[in-house]
Amino acid sequence: MTALNKKLVRDLWRMRGQLVTVALVVACGIATYVTMRGSYESIANAQREYYAKYRFADVFASLKRAPNSLEASIAAIPGVSRVQTRIVVEVTLDVPGLQEPGLGRLVSIPERGVPDLNDLCLRRGRNIEPGRRDEVLVSEAFAKANQLDVGATIGAVINGRWEPLRIVGIALSPEYVYEIRGAEVFPDNRRFGVFWMSREALGPAFNMEGGFNDVSISLSPGGSEAEVISRLDNLMEPYGGLGAYGRYDQISNRFLSDEIVQDRITGIFIPAIFLAVAAFLIHVVLSRLVHTQRSAIGLLKAFGFGNTSVALHYLGFALAAVLLGTLLGVPLGIWLGRGLSRLYQDFFRFPELRFAPTLDMIVSAVAISGAAACFGALSALRSVSALPPAEAMRPESPARFRPGIAERLGLQRFVSLSARMILRNLERRPWKAALSILGLACAGAILIVGFYFYDAIEYLVRVEFQSAAREDVGITFNEPHGSSARFSVERLPGVLRAEPFRAVPARLRFQHRSRRVGILGLSDDRDLRRIVDQHLRVIGLPPEGIVLSQSLAGILGVSPGDTITIEVLEGQRPVRRIIVAGTVEDLIGTSAYMDIGALNRLMREGETVSGAFLSVDPLAAPGLYSFLKKTPAVSGVNVREAMLQSFRNTIAQSLNLSTGALISFACVIAFGIVYNGALIALSERAHELASLRVLGFTRTEIGWMLLGEQAILAGVSIPMGFLMGYGICGLLVYSMQSELYRMPLVISGRTYAFAFITIALASAISGVLIAQKLRNLDLVAVLKARE
Amino acid sequence: MPDTVFHVRKVSKVYRMGEVEVHALRGVNLELFPGEFVVLLGPSGSGKSTLLNILGGLDVPTSGEVYYLDHNLTTAEPAELTRYRREHVGFVFQFYNLIPSLTALENTALVTEIAENPLDPLECLRLVGLEERLNHFPAQMSGGEQQRVAIARAIAKRPEVLLCDEPTGALDYPTGKLVLEVLERVNRELGTITVVITHNVVIAEMADRVIRISSGEIVDIHKNEKKMAPSALTW
Known part of the structure; x- marks a missing residue:
């Protein structure tokens, strides 16, 4: 070891407190970079590979019912590569250990072979066997949340009757990486699960024999998504099409992609803060070191050491901090990254999500920190080089001070001498x-x-x-019911108050912009479900017109007073024009609200309802839940407290x-x-x-x-x-x-x-x-x- | 015989420097009396600074006893020594040691904040002839001026004893003389016991008593029959 290096080692030992604190900041920078960048890369790779290997579709659509013969017409749309038609229905579940009913989404798969699109990754057990109509594969998230394993059975209301579904396998699908129902934001894997079962079993049970109500499409290279969506909508219009959409609007993919984008942003932003602080600390520590070692620097130069070798000697401090920071930060980053990956696996279900930081990434983390350290060291090193040997060996002239801010403001009388010292030191x-x-x-x-x-x-x-x-329970009927349903609901056991609602799937259109949403019609004497904006203001509904989420109004480019077109996607599929009565700054989703009477009039229907919000006597709740489980007309039950x-x-x-x-x-x-x-x-x-x-x-x-x-x-x-x-x-x-x-x-x-x-x-x-x-x-x- | 202010009895001080024991003081006996001006003479390493540090409450002897009036400095805790320095001792350093961020007036006023019965800082600066430089920072003053501020600072809290370690060591001849004049004036006008360490034999002529130290022992205590005025000294 050269004498200069020995000096460096001893200086580092003497300054170990400072070295460690700087190294810790560097370590945080490297760790956050490795964690966040690593998570970003691993999740982005996992997504890409998963989608490719399991043939995640490009375009999706639901409809009321179409004959299988329509499949050929869909396949003939220019730009379409493959078509997968399916039956998808939602049923009430009897989840073991859960009082209230759960919601199951049954998705058909071919009895033989694998789905052309949205293939399943079988995690455990086996595939369904032809002819065994009660066999299902269940989504891993639901199975885990409810501790269901292969061999277990779970009850579901199929065709108005409780049927046991026998779990033969546990599976994942690229469609449900983020497994949530409807328009919710966070998963509730205990109460919502996806089941895959034979099309031959589902068809007869839901009046879908020879038909389908769901279609997925993959595009051929160069195929235009917009073109395919538009033609598909035209084809499905007579069959109750609910509007096709691309991957961007596919809910699971949307959440996943949003998360990936956020990871990329925070993965740059957060480490940058740490490295900037590290550069600053290196700057102050090194400047001081150079200052206290002026005479040593002079001596080294007088002995004939060149500027570069003396500067490099002092750069050694910065590089030592980076080295130590790397030694701490890389394992810390990998450890945190693994923790983050495990956490991700609770939200996002991949066949494999391994946090595998690449060597490239680690090298770049170290290189970026090294660059930040050198940047921080720059001015100190410049002063090392600029110091002439003779000058360096003379003591530095005393620090110059001047009257501080207190004196300039004439406030010195009120400032103690020690405070003046502090202020002047800061001002210097x-x-x-x-x-x-x-x-x-x-x-x-x-x-x-x-x-x-x-x-x-x-x-x-x-x-x-x-x-x-503010409701205790929300129930959704399997199809719209007449006004008598209102009274039936009120008479359910334990129900203290019931407020009906009407939900209508529709496409809202303004000029060239459009968006598929559900319009929610609420009763005018509502108390259980209100519209509240983000400032906690309760928003009223006018007797006519529609109130939109501000985000939805933004997407459509409308403001109150504009008239939009509503294309209803159910029943007679009326197309109406309606005035935008107001907007609401809400926090979740893109909602459209109307007074229930106005919505009924728009639909030219009687007092039709889609479900109700209930206030329930807590003591009677178990009775209500078991009743609802056995009520085929109720397809969905949401318990607010559980959610x-x-x-x-x-x-x-x-x-x-x-x-x-x-x-x-x-x-x-x-x-x-x-x-x-x-x-x-x-x-x-x-x-x-x-x-x-x-x-x-x-x-x-x-x-x-x-x-x-x-x-x-x-x-x-x-x-x-x-x-x-x-x-x-x-x-x-x-x-x-x-x-x-x-x-x-x-x-x-x-x-x-x-x-x-x-x-x-x-x-x-x-x-x-x-x-x-x-x-x-x-x-x-x-x-x-x-x- | 006037009352004794300092009693130093059989004081020895041994430092360990690695493997070696250094005997800085060997059985020193000394008394200091009110209002006297004492010069400690001796070569480098003779132990004069160690003696000054012990008198100033910066250090404690290895054996022997030191009394300031009825305060036993030998057995005092660090906090007691701090209080002793705060209440009774003024220091003047070879390199002034002013606070660079405070002006002359502020440097002087600083110690008055911790003293019970201080002098007016302005008066102190007048006494050292610096009334024109009140608002100058140390970096704006010459060495002699800085040392005079240091003296003003040392006397501002009205100490009973002023300890000066080579106060002219870093100054040129005329400036050194100016500083000595100030010390003499402080001693005469305020009656502060003044102990000055120096290499410079000539300075001894302005003292009441001259104490020579060599190899940790007092080799001679000489009383000047006639004190010289600092202005009359030449070296």
């Missing part, structure tokens, strides 16, 4: 102070963002589950991991900045502080003089961090808003308090560590030594 290096504040503010902002998700979820719960949906519970469970799991990681990382930043800032201040001012000790100041008094600077930096940074955090949350809200859901921009006082306490605590701990070092000040040495 405004950039360093500003960057320290910025770095600490980043830490605060990261905390705000981490906790924000809890706030957003809580608020979402308040709006959606407590203000808008809320499952929602909270799923969310809590995923948030705890990410928030936990964010909190620790923010602490690393805050700690790194305050610790290094105070340590450098201590080294710069050791002489001054020791003199004060000699003059009779106590350790506590000089402790405040030293740490006051850091306290001010932390104090100023906290409100800035709040602002930055709010801004970043605003950006997140903006960038994450989708048709599926919008995040509300609400940050609770508790979040601010948590962030404040965390930053204050991290700062205080590093302050205490530095204060300990004040014990070791050599008072005697200052009498003799020139600084």
Whole structure:
């Protein structure tokens, strides 16, 4: 080892506290990069491979019923490569251990061979056997949530009768990577499952023999999706077509793709913050090191070492931090990435989702950190090169100060001398102070963002589950019923109040834009289900006209007063024009609301209802549920409390991991900045502080003089961090808003308090560590030594 | 005989420097009296700084006893020593050790914040002849000016004893003389016991007593029959 390298090793050992804090920040940068980039790549690859291997379709459509002969016409559409027709129905399930009925989606598969499109990945058990009509494959998410294994049976209402379904296999489908029902946002795998069964069994049971009600299409290379969708809609129009859509609107794919995009964005954004902080810390630490070693630098140069080799020697500190950061960060990133993958598997079901960071990715993580470190070291290294040997060996001239802001404002009388010292020290290096504040503010902002998700979820719960949906149970009929159904529902056991609703699938059209939605007709004396915007305002429904989600109005490009076209996709499929009466800033989905009477008139039907929202006597609820399980006319039952519970469970799991990681990382930043800032201040001012000790100041008094600077930096940074955090949350809200859901921009006082306490605590701990070092000040040495 | 302010009895100090024991002081006996101006003379390594540190409460002897009035400095806890320095001792360093971020006036005022019965900082600066430089920062002053600020700072809390370690060591001849004049004036006008460490034999002529130290022992205590004025000194 050369003498210069020995010096480097010893310097590093001497500065190990600083080295470790900088390395930890680098490690966070590398770890978040490896975790997020790795997750992004693994999930994007898994999606690509899954879709290709299991032939995920490109275009999807549902219809009321069409004869099998239509399949040939569909296949003849230019651009269509393959066609898979199916029977898809939803049935009431008797889930073991669950009082309320669950919902099963039965999807037909050929008895022999495999589906042409949307093939299944058999995880366990076997495929269904020809002729065994009660055999089903069940989706893995549902099986896991309900602890069902091969051989178990589950009851379902088929053709008005309870039929046992025998599970022979557990499977995954590319159609249900994210397995949710209808227009919900979060999966409830306990109450919703997908079952695949023989077409020969499903056909007769649901009056679909010789026909189908669902079609998937793959496009040939160069086939136009829009063209195919338009022709398919025309073909299916007479058969009750509900409107075809592409992969983009396929609900599972949509959630998955949104997640992948978010991963890519956060995978750049979060590591960048850490690496910027690391660069800043390297800058301050190295600048100080160069400063204290001026004479050593002069000596080295006087001995004939070139600028480059001396600069490289000091660059060694930065590179050592990167090396240490890599050694910590890569395993940490892989560990967190694996945890994240396991978490993903609860939401997204893939045949294989392995977090497999590639060597390329790790090399690039290290290279990016190295570049950030070199960038941070740049100005210190430049000053090393610029220092002439003779100059370097002379002591530096004393620090220059000038009257501070207090004097310029004429406030010096009110500012104590020690406070003046602190302020002038800060003012002497405004950039360093500003960057320290910025770095600490980043830490605060990261905390705000981490906790924000809890706030957003809580608020979402308040709006959606407590203000808008206040029913205990929502039931959906298997087909629209006349007004008498209203009274039947009211007479159900345990029902205290019932509010009917009418749901109509329709395509809304304005100029060239259109969107498939369900129009929800609500009764005018509603109390159980209200329309509530994101400011918790209850929105009224006019007697005529339609009220749209603001997101839907945006998609269609309409505003209140415009007239849109409604193409109803059921029954007589009337086409009507209707005025947009208002918009509502809601948080979930793209909704369209009407007064139920107005919707009935639009449909030219009587007092038809699709289901009802119920308020239920809790004691009588079990009786109601078992009654509903046996009522074939009821195809869906939603229990609000159960949905809320499952929602909270799923969310809590995923948030705890990410928030936990964010909190620790923010602490690393805050700690790194305050610790290094105070340590450098201590080294710069050791002489001054020791003199004060000699003059009779106590350790506590000089402790405040030293740490006051850091306290001010932390104090100023906290409100800035709040602002930055709010801004970043605003950006997140903006960038994450989708048709599926919008995040509300609400940050609770508790979040601010948590962030404040965390930053204050991290700062205080590093302050205490530095204060300990004040014990070791050599008072005697200052009498003799020139600084 | 005036009352004794400092009693130093059989004080020895042994430092461990790695494997070696260094005997900085060997059985020193000394008394200091109110208002006297004492010069400690001795070559480098003779132990004069160690003695000054012990008198100033920065260090404690290995054996022997040191009393300041009725305070036993030998057995005092660090916090007691801090209080002792705070209440009774003024220090002047060779390299001034001013706070670079404070002006002359502020440097002087700083110690008055922790003193019970301080002098007016402005008065102190007048006493050292710096009333024109009140609002200058250390970097804007010459070495002599900085040292005079250091003296003003040291006396501002009205200490009973002023300990000066080579106060002219870093200064040129005329500036050094100016600083000595200030020390003499402080001693005369405020009656502060002043102990000055120096290599410079000539400075001894302005002292009441001259104490020579060599190899950790006091080899001679000489009382000047006639003190010279600093302005009359030449070297």
